Amino acid sequence: MKGLQNLRKATPLLILGILAAIGLASAALLSYYGQAVGTATVNQSVQLDGTMCAPTQEDPFNGCTVTHTATGVAGDVIWSDADDSTDGNQPHTLENTATQAQAEVDISSTWDGSEIINVTYYAAGTDELCGTEDDVLLADEDENREGFQLILGPQDEVLLCIAYQTAINTATGEYTVTTIISPVIPPPVGEGSLIIEGSY
Numbered sequence: 018m019k020g021l022q023n024l025r026k027a028t029p030l031l032i033l034g035i036l037a038a039i040g041l042a043s044a045a046l047l048s049y050y051g052q053a054v055g056t057a058t059v060n061q062s063v064q065l066d067g068t069m070c071a072p073t074q075e076d077p078f079n080g081c082t083v084t085h086t087a088t089g090v091a092g093d094v095i096w097s098d099a100d101d102s103t104d105g106n107q108p109h110t111l112e113n114t115a116t117q118a119q120a121e122v123d124i125s126s127t128w129d130g131s132e133i134i135n136v137t138y139y140a141a142g143t144d145e146l147c148g149t150e151d152d153v154l155l156a157d158e159d160e161n162r163e164g165f166q167l168i169l170g171p172q173d174e175v176l177l178c179i180a181y182q183t184a185i186n187t188a189t190g191e192y193t194v195t196t197i198i199s200p201v202i203p204p205p206v207g208e209g210s211l212i213i214e215g216s217y
Contacts, residue, residue: 062115063122063169063200066099070122070200083109083179083196087133091187094137096147097179097196106148108141108176111198113169121201124156125164126179128194132187136194138165139178147178166201 063070065081089095099107113120126136136158142151155177156165169175181194 061200062113062118063120063198064110064112064114065198066110070198081198083198084193085179085181085196086191086193087181087183088191089183091183092185093183094148095181095183097181097194098147106146108145108147108178110174111167111169111177112174113172115171117171119171119173120169122167122169123164123199123201124167124196126158126194126196128181128192132184132190132192133194134182134184136196137180137182139180141176141178145176148180152178 061069061071063081065083068081070081083097085097087095096106097109099109111122124138128136138155138158139147139152140155141147142149142153144151155167155175158164167175179194179196181192183192
């Protein structure tokens with residue numbers, strides 16, 4: 018009789034223990050079956066002359082490059098030309114192809130020697146040509162060569178003109194200026210996988 022009374026007292030505790038074990042097992046199954054893991058392939062939205070600028074987390078300076086060999090008369094301003102024609106007044110097209118997000122880009126130039134005094138960046142005006150009076154000044158890069166940042170809105174486009182000012186006493190020759198346009202990559206947030214959790 019005493020054993021039966023002990024069994025009656027222990028039964029609720031035993032039932033609660035079994036229910037707790039079942040609940041934990043169910044919660045584990047829900048957690049396991051409640052995840053959807055996927056990956057996303059993302060292309061860079063910034064393009065220069067129709068070519069995607071493609072910096073990576075490993076190489077953030079793998080941007081678009083404009084290399085121009087300046088030829089002209091000493092003391093003159095020489096314009097980079099997008100189509101390498103002799104007139105030197107075709108702008109480069111810098112575009113953000115994203116439909117909802119703005120893009121920030123670093124633009125800087127490098128050159129050797131003192132023959133190039135500075136590099137100036139303009140946005141072509143309404144005539145869509147470089148070197149005209151309605152060009153809009155974006156930045157002036159002197160011997161400090163610090164470059165500048167430009168923010169492009171969603172589906173925004175800038176007709177980029179690059180001007181090289183030569184020194185008045187420049188010796189005869191060809192001088193190369195390299196301009197690098199590199200999208201600014203924000204720091205990584207996760208491992209690159211999207212995990213959606215919930216009970217289904």
